[in-house]
Amino acid sequence: MLMHLLTLTVVMAALIGAVLAATHHPAVPIPPDNPQTPAKIELGRKLFFDQRLSADLTISCASCHKPEFAFSDGGNAVSTGVGGRRGTRNTPTLTNVGFRQGLFWEGRSTRLELQAVGPLTARIEMDMQPEVLAQRLEAIPEYARAFREVFGEAPTLKTTTFALAAFQRTLLSYNSPFDRFQAGDDLAMSEAALRGMEVFFAESGDCFHCHVGSEFTDDVPRNNALYTVYQDLGLALATGLDEDVGKFKTPTLRNIELTAPYMHDGSIKTLREVVEHYNRGGEPNLNSDVLMRPLGLSEQQIDDLVEFLKSLTDRSFTTNPAFQPPR
Amino acid sequence: MSKWFLFLIPLVLTSAMAAPVELKINLRIGDQPLQFGQTYQTPQGQRYQINMVKFYISEVALVRPDGREVVVDGLVLADFKRDAPTQGVSVMRMEVPPGEYRGIRFNVGVPRELNHLDATTQQMPLGINSGMFWAWNPGYIFYRLEGTALLPDGNQGWVIHMGTDSFRLPVRIHDLQTRRVRIHIPPSGGTITLNLDLAAAFQPGPGGAFLDWSRPELRQLHGLSPQTRLIMSVVYFNMSNAFSLAQ
Structure with a gap:
């Protein structure tokens, strides 16, 4: 009986969390000249x-x-x-x-x-x-x-x-374990993901300065020191400015587990390798973002960060019938 | 006679002073008329065909013998259809005072003040439906040349898309000193016909740099990548000299 109650409590918490997550996100801006119907x-x-x-x-x-x-x-x-x-x-x-x-x-x-x-x-x-x-x-x-x-x-x-x-x-995708945790479901995220969240939002991990807010992006082009010499000039292709070489827009981290490989050229295959790149501080580059530096994260912290990133996965988004091909 | 008639006099005079002029263009390969689908050869021996030619003309002015200009308002998209004529194609109509001119100047491109407006709100020849809006880098493609390279290991498509404010192409066909360029516009109006030699795009530049379609990275010229920057500049300067007054 106790187990049933516990299970029921977990299920209810998840449902409540899902509902809260689904209802507590900002409205998408709609341009006046293209109203939704x-x-x-x-x-x-x-x-x-x-x-x-x-x-x-x-x-x-x-x-x-x-x-x-x-x-x-x-x-x-x-x-x-x-x-x-x-x-x-x-x-x-x-x-x-x-x-x-x-x-x-x-x-x-x-x-x-x-x-x-x-x-x-x-x-x-x-x-x-x-x-x-x-x-x-x-x-x-x-x-x-x-x-x-x-x-x-x-x-x-x-x-x-x-x-x-x-x-x-x-x-729209707002039903990840992280969203449900934010909405009050204390059991939505694993222990490792919770530890990773602490690193993510702390200066030690320093992820949150660029992957900011509920969208996990500042929408700003930055040079993340992926290369010393960029074959693809990035923002500089448009501006022609030396200081824009190697700048690419910060991507959202929502559903990042599902969007491998990573970086503007898909050159990094796994989330762990991405975190290791940032932990090393990237490659020497004159335009490297000021936040790029060796972080000194432990192997455990790297693993935890990866688990946190996986907690941003929203399976209801990828299976939503409204987002599938019409029959 | 009532006084209101006096107001008509300037209008009548203005009307009499303006003559209709049509700007026409001949597409050429060297001194021969361009034929879409026909095979041509670059100075380096690469064979090619041209499949698309589209470009904007703006900021047009006729140049008087004293150097002053008669500025013509308007912007047009010269769009040469593959199954349509390539010679004597009318691209713009204007009204200018009749008389003698020493040339014409215009830009291939869209003026800066129009180039960065929201393309969803602009009408043809601008706007999304023009097929000339550059989505990744707000602004318009000023000119599009597209074709096929007939390479030893197979045919490959190529494109030249030139845009951004720094690549607006100034065309200056005027000469006050030698009087080599003469345009006579009678009171009844006339035609100005220009030749556009597309083969000029493929001429070698400084140091012999040329558009080598055997290099995949040069088959798409539309940005300032390290691999294409030099050739973009070569094509740009070549094209600024590709227009001439048809005799």
């Missing part, structure tokens, strides 16, 4: 999973942003676009992407509607021309009808990106 979100979901949005009908947004990997590319260091063309950067997660203040690894794109133009038209990704996309969608009665219902006009590249943005703003 159920029809638009559903259209965006269909488009997101539709390979017909690529030049050779082989690549959808979901080809690289796979739901089961928190909308990242499932173990691939870089992604492959139409015709087998390989990119140069790791596909970022779309977890809570509606909150991101800067998109792409440089963080230079200001809104999801504009960001989507990139993969849709890039030669190494989906390689679509605006007029081809519009004609192709118009020729599909389901889309021709849906675009008119949602936007009052025929499909265009612009309205396609607006629908995709609407869907992406629904991709």
Whole structure:
């Protein structure tokens, strides 16, 4: 009887925590010129999973942003676009992407509607021309009808990106063990994860200065001393400034367990290796962020930090039917 | 005669002083008309085809013999369709005072004050639907050249996307001293036809640097990466001299 009561208590705590976690997150900012509607979100979901949005009908947004990997590319260091063309950067997660203040690894794109133009038209990704996309969608009665219902006009590249943005703003993940712990479920996280949390939010680990707040990112491009010489210049590609060489946007850590490999180029395979990189202080680099330095963490602390990072995994996010391909 | 008629006189005079002028462009490979899908050869012997040519023209002005300019408002997107003509393609209509001019100048690109506005709010020829918005680095692609390189080990696509405020391309086709450049605009209006020699893009630059499509990293020129920076600059300077007045 006691065991049953204990089990019931744990289950209730988990449920309450889940509910609290699910209801205590900030509202996604919605741009006034692209209000959310159920029809638009559903259209965006269909488009997101539709390979017909690529030049050779082989690549959808979901080809690289796979739901089961928190909308990242499932173990691939870089992604492959139409015709087998390989990119140069790791596909970022779309977890809570509606909150991101800067998109792409440089963080230079200001809104999801504009960001989507990139993969849709890039030669190494989906390689679509605006007029081809519009004609192709118009020729599909389901889309021709849906675009008119949602936007009052025929499909265009612009309205396609607006629908995709609407869907992406629904991709919310706030039901990890960490969230449930935050919501009052004392049993949500393991002992190791709790110890790791202490390191994460202390100066000893110093993770929280960049991976800040409930989104675990400051959305700022930084040089994390991954290399001494960067093949990919990062932010400097856009600004041309020497001091921006090697700067890439701080990624969110939510669902980080599911989004391996890591870094802008997918060059680090495991979470433990990532933590070890930071523990070493990175490679010598003139632009290295001021916070990069040897941390002196013990093996136990590294293990604990990894466990904490795993506590940011939200399986309800990756299995949410609303985020899966439409039937 | 009522006095209100006097207000019409300046309008009539202004109208009479402005002549309609059409700006046309011939796409060339050297001195030959470009044909999409036809195979050409670079000075280094690499064979290629051109599949797409799109670019913005803005900040246009005609240059008077005394050096003053007649500035023409407007921005256009010159979009050469693959199955459409490449010669005498009308890209812009303007109104200028008739008379003698010593040339024309314009920029290939989007003015800075338009280049960084929210593309979702802009209309054609700007905006998302133009296919010229650069998502990763806010601003527009000023010009797009795309094609196929016919390499010994197979065909490979290539793109040249030039953008960012530092790569706006100034085209200056005027000459006050030698009078080599003459544009006559009669009162009834006229046409200014320019040649754009796309083969110029592939000419070698300082030290013999050239766009070598056998190097995969040079098949996509659209940023300032260490591998592409030199060639981007070579292409940029080549293209600034690629326009000429058609005779």
